[in-house]
Amino acid sequence: MKNQALVLSAVLFPVIGAFLLPLVGIWSKQWRNWLAFGLIALPLLASAALLPAAFSGARVLCFIIDPLSVFMALVSALIGLIIVLYSHDYIDHYDNQNEYYLMVVLFLGSMMGLVYANNLIALYVFWELTAIASWRLIGFYRSPKEVLKADKAFLVTAFGALLMLLAFVGIYQATGTLELTGMVGLTLPVSLVALIMAGILTKSATLPFHTWLPDAGVAPSPVTALLHAAVLVKIGVYVFARLFLATFAVDAVWHTIIPALAAASALVAAGAALVETDIKRIIAYSTVSQIAFIFLGLAINNIVGVVGGLLYILMHGLAKAGLFLSAGIIEQNTKTKDITLMGGLIKTMPITAIAFLACAFSVMGIPPFGGFFSKYLVIAGAMRSGNLWIAGAFVLGACLTILYLLRLFVLVFLGEPRGVVAREGTPLMVGCVALLAFLSLAATVVINQPINYLMKAFGHADLGIGLLFRFDHFGLFTAGAIIVIAALVTLYSLVFMQGKESIGQFYLYLWLTVIMAVGAALANNLILFLFCWEGLLLTLFGLIYIGGQHSFRTAVKAFTIVGVTDLCLMAGLALTGFLAGTFVMGDISLPVTGWPALAYGLLLIGALAKAGAMPFHSWIPDAAKDAPLPFMAFVPGALEKLLGIYFLTRISLEMFRLTPDSSLSYLLMIIGGATIILAVGMALIQKDFKKLLSYHAISQVGYMVLGIGTAVPAGIVGGLFHMINNAVYKSALFLTGGAVEKETGTTDLNKLGGLGRQMPITFACFIIAALSISGVPPLNGFFSKELVYDGALERGWIFYLLAVGGSFLTAASFLKLGHAAFLGKPAAEHQNAKEVAWPMLLPMVGLAAVCVVFGIYNVLPVKYLIQPILSAQLLAGHHFYGLPSNWLLIAVSAVVLLGALLNHWYGVKKSGQGLGAVDHIHYAPGLHQAYDLAERKIFDPYELGLKLVNALAWLLNKIDRLIDSLIDHWTVKVTEWGTTAVRWAHGGNISAYVSWSLVGSLVLLWWGLR
Amino acid sequence: MTYLLLLLPLAALVIMNLLPGRFRVRSALLITGAVCIIQIGLVLVHPTGFWDRLIIAQLEPVLGFNLQITWLALVMMAVAGLVSLAALLVAAALWQREFELLNFSSLLLIALIGMNGIAMVNGLFQLYIFIEVTALATFILICLRRDRFAFEGVWKYLLLSVVASVLMLTAVGLSLIFSPSSTFLALRATIPLAAGSFLPRAAIALFLSGLLIKSGVVPFHGWLPDAYQAAPAPVSVLLAGVITKATGVFALIRFVAEVTGPAPVYQVLLLTGALSVVVGALGALGQTDVKRLLAYSSISQVGYIIMALGAGTTFGLIAAMFHFFNHAIFKSQLFANAAALEARAGSTDLNKISGLGGRMPVTSVTLLIGSLSTAGLPPLAGFWSKLAVIMALWLAGQSLYAFIAALASVLTLAYFLFLQRKLFFNKLSPELSGVKEAGPLLLAPAVGLAALTVIIGLALPVYWLLGGR
Secondary structure, eight states: OHHHHHHHHHHHHHHHHGGGHHHHHHHOHHHHHHHHHHHHHHHHHHHHHHGGGTTSOOEETTEEOOHHHHHHHHHHHHHHHHHHHHHHHHGGGSSOHHHHHHHHHHHHHHHHHHHHBOBHHHHHHHHHHHHHHHHHHHTTTOSHHHHHHHHHHHHHHHHHHHHHHHHHHHHHHHHSOOBGGGGTTOBOOHHHHHHHHHHHHHHTTOTTSOTHHHHGGGSOHHHIIIIIIISHHHHHHHHHIIIIITTOBOOTTHHHHHHHHHHHHHHHHHHHHHHOOBHHHHHHHHHHHHHHHHHHHHHTSOHHHHHHHHHHHHHHHHHHHHHHHHHHHHHHHHSOOBGGGOOOTTTTOHHHHHHHHHHHHHHHTOTTSTHHHHHHHHHHHHHHHTOHHHHHHHHHHHHHHHHHHHHHHHHHHSSSOOSOOOOOOOHHHHHHHHHHHHHHHHHHHTTHHHHHHHHHHTTOOOOOOOOOBOOOHHHHHHHHHHHHHHHHHHHHHHHHTTTOTTHHHHHHHHHHHHHHHHHHHHBOBHHHHHHHHHHHHHHHHHHHHTTOTTTHHHHHHHHHHHHHHHHHHHHHHHHHHHHHTOOBGGGOOBOSSHHHHHHHHHHHHHHHHHHTOTTSOTHHHHHHHHSOHHHHHHIIIIIHHHHHHHHHHIIIIIIBOOOTTSHHHHHHHHHHHHHHHHHHHHHHTOOBHHHHHHHHHHHHHHHHHHHHHTOSHHHHHHHHHHHHHHHHHHHHHHHHHHHHHHHHSOOBGGGOOOHHHHSHHHHHHHHHHHHHHHTOTTSHHHHHHHHHHHHHHHHOHHHHHHHHHHHHHHHHHHHHHHHHHHSSSOOGGGTTOOOOOHHHHHHHHHHHHHHHHHHHTTHIIIIIIIGGGSOHHHHTTOOOOSSOSOHHHHHHHHHHHHHHHHHHHHHHHHHSSGGGTTHHHHTSTTHHHHHHHHHTTTTOHHHHHHHHHHHHHHHHHHHHHHHHHIIIIIHHHHHHHHHHHHHHHOSSOHHHHHHHHHHHHHHHHHHHHO | OTTHHHHHHHHHHHHHHHSOGGGHHHHHHHHHHHHHHHHHHHHHHOOHHHHHHTOOTTHHHHHOOOOOOOHHHHHHHHHHHHHHHHHHHHHHHHOOOHHHHHHHHHHHHHHHHHHHHHHHOOBHHHHHHHHHHHHHHHHHHHTTTOOHHHHHHHHHHHHHHHHHHHHHHHHHHHHHHHSSOSBHHHHHHHHHHTTTSHHHHHHHHHHHHHHHHHHTOTTSOTTHHHHHHHSOHHHHHHIIIIIHIIIIIIHHHHIIIIIIOSTTTHHHHHHHHHHHHHHHHHHHHTOOBHHHHHHHHHHHHHHHHHHHHHTOSHHHHHHHHHHHHHHHHHHHHHHHHHHHHHHHHSOOBTTTOOOOTTTSHHHHHHHHHHHHHHTTOTTSHHHHHHHHHHHHHHHTTOHHHHHHHHHHHHHHHHHHHHHHIIIIISOOOGGGTTOOOOOHHHHHHHHHHHHHHHHHHHHHHHHHHTTOO
């Protein structure tokens, strides 16, 4: 009885109370506003009170209490409540406020009715009530343009609703009842499903009925948040769940048709979002695109997808409401919606900007925001259903999501102001936005509650997303290395970052990075691993962003590349978990043929991109210029190699059984070889300390990938050893670069020279690290490279040649670098450069020492750090420490190093300076042109990718416009023809009227007498 | 006592015309109003025994009408009373001239007699007579104010009515050939017997044609928009709300339900109904005059009623009557709104008026309610009857027509949204800046009828949910 009273009050109070609001409003605005708040708070509280009884299935009148209805009621009432609160300030300066509150509360009340409805007609009645309310809300400003768009929304949704009503009548004919509980299990014929889908697709703004939604962006922002992001468009998907998941059985063909339609919707809308310039239209298109993900999850006939889809409703609702409300603050304060006029708003409205970004991350599905889980589950569901094309389309859609939301954020908040200035919104409005962002974040903490609730709702056991760690040797060692280097970098930064802006943010991001990275290294659950791994995106963005005025471009580039590849990783993990039947990483062991090969390939993309191998490398050189140096030393220099190669090893050796005869092994070696040679080729010609190093950071990854890709013991051990060594000497090199920058204020080699005398310790550290990276014995780099050579030669001389060629160029480029920076004549303006302070020296010296120790006593790392990672049978009969066994290889290496030295001597002699030591290679015929093109980023996969995406977006936008013209233009046109015909017939000629009647009578007579 | 419903208006008519000069107009209005209210009251209370108990036995052989009260008749008479009252209020609010008011009241009473007759008679010929009584009163009502425009409108109506009369009268004549009398009872008995033969079929076809002209169903509708538009405001309320419905649609319902049965005619009904629905809605979309738009809307809505009847089931008949009732309520309300607009803004031309939402809030809200009800949006009365129509069609196996019925609602919604946009949402045109909301007398019918629409719409589901069926 108590529960029934709760349901009734959740529906009736807002629906009836709404009509009191205008009356109260005549008397007092304040009271009206808070009454409206109360009328939404009531259903929220009532629904919360219903949670314990959610599984009772109790019914009252035409309403039902079940897990689905309680969940949806809670979600929509919660978001509605925040939006109403926000409206208190937002709507304050407009006419017709009474009508506004009436319609908002009526709308949410009807939503409650719809959610709890257990009767088809009740469902329809509340469905249309929401349509009426949204019609008035969209046309709130009442000028012809707005009213026209409101009418469009009303007509399109009414069209769908009426088709759905016909289906309801058909269902009534088949069952003799209107109660949903009386129809459970009924299989609906295709025609009725199609009719219902028409209603659902129009309401949830899915292709081809979606264009009313962006048009409805003319409404006030809280309205767009309420109707078009958080609640209204969720009606369709909710009813889908209610009818096709909880009630009817449908033909299997729908499990393909609907996801396919949703995929088209996701892509077309994302394309349009990339092209549009109106902030609210972009967000609205984003909604269309995201709704498709929900449809995918719900329609894919898989419990993981279903739970993901429903969870998506919650997460997307929170985040999208936040986006729209932020857009409201921006729009109200800038008086424009055109993003091309905005820019740099983060300076004046920081809280809004951060909340906006947080919500955007949640929509993109980036941890630690809640949207991550829903997106993962939906993609996982799609993978499980086996419909790869559709899953692929959605992964592409998710990539586009990242692109258009970043584009929006950048154009609005970053860069230089383009004319529009604005101040922060009122505390209440900003508070609401921040609250939504916070809720998106907080949802992560309790994520298992909704997931397991929804699993239970469909009669399934809990889905474990547990904090499952494993502390095996490899993980601990990787985590340890990360922490040690992070500590050294932090120590170094104490001096280096002194006096810079955003230093607090720097340490925050740095150690968040460490936490996430350690989490990833120790995770033993695929989802936990993914969470930590993808979580690095956020700090990556932050660390580059704080580098300076223009570094956001690089931040965006890095975020985009890594984000897109992380989505591939997400898909790969979902597939892996499904194929292996477990999410515990340690229990997975798959071959690399058929489906698992695809999973492996997807994981490979993630691993390689993290490690910075080609073709996912191109943000690193840019970051060298823009990001703070300690970031370079730590993240691309050490952490990403450690983590990327860690994961590459995990998947190649443990989770999958990569064998030398597999084509994927060749693929890995090709990528490794190409990365070595191309990146080092670029490093060779660089004239900037940091940028030169950054290309080496890429090139060195090639050795590791090559080593592990050989899939033979020597190569694998070499790859792993090289991973450790690289982390050590590459950080050391970056740190010496930082020391130079600190003292001279520049890293441009043209302006440097002769620093060796002024900074002897730095120089010494540089020499050790440079020798190590060049593979000079007895330093650590020599031993790991020899192992990689060994492995590569075993698999094919071409790979060996690439590796050795890389070494030649590496040595040549470091000779040039050292010569230009530390030797020669001191530059005049750096006369008073001196050695840096000890907190900066200590990390350099420490790392250089490790280079020496790990070289001379290579037994230490190899025997105690690396070999325990590998299985005993892999290592059987080999030992990899001590001096290399193959003297021939050593001889070749020695010749190569000697060659590099000679080359340097020749170059210096020819050009007359250290910096010009490789000019004869740089300007060699043929190479010269190639270098020029590369410098202009012609070969940058990112730029190429963006061009491709822009072309795709253009095409998708055209499709979108075409569909819109069908609805907006041609439907109207055809109706106009009919209207014109009727008008023309009614010319006022009475004899015509009489003759129609007589002809009609004659026809009737003929018919009757026939 | 059935005769009471004919004699009461007749008596009132005589009395009020005999009254002395000074109070004549006021008392005429009061008496006419009282007659309407008594009629509504009688219908609502409708004590079953009452109708039979007080038979004036002597009258029966003289008049020979053999009046009967069925549920169809009750609905019709309730509607007649309600809409007449509304029209009377509009007239009282708008008109001052004595002879106009007096004549209006008198003619209204005559029309009321005619409509009550249509509701209760039981013979084809009597039906014809009362249709003509009503029609005659209507012709004069339309041109009561003697402007040229009205004469043109009424001329078209008159001309087509004459055609209809000829057709109907011929049908009555034919029926007397194959049937002993033209009473419904006799016809119902003979028509199935003579099913295959020429005469009954011809009679049915001709009578049906006549009724379709009177109803304004496509393609027999040519006169209707002109007549509705030309009629002065109170008359348009009456004409659109009830008169054409009584003389055409309701008579048609009775003819089909009580004489022919649906079998021979249902295809005609479905086809012309669907045609009306679509053509009427398309026609309404292109109009720039409120009253003309509403006239086309009437054509469209009558189509729904006819289609429901064409379903051929009892449910279809109920749906038809339900929509008939609702349509009378909301359409007369919409014409009352149009009257308010005409009175205050001086025109019903959509190109001349705009942005009145803030100026005439009551009119705009009631017009919205009427519009949404017409378009069949829940939870208003119009939704339930339209749902009933669609269900009746679908359950009768006519799913194609159910589709047309459902989708035409989008067109209906479209023209009403257009109307709202033009009238209330645009910027206020400067020459209308002095416009004020209509007075209480003029608002009363609009508000009352809109309230009825809402109440029926809400009461129905509540009644169902609480267990009533």
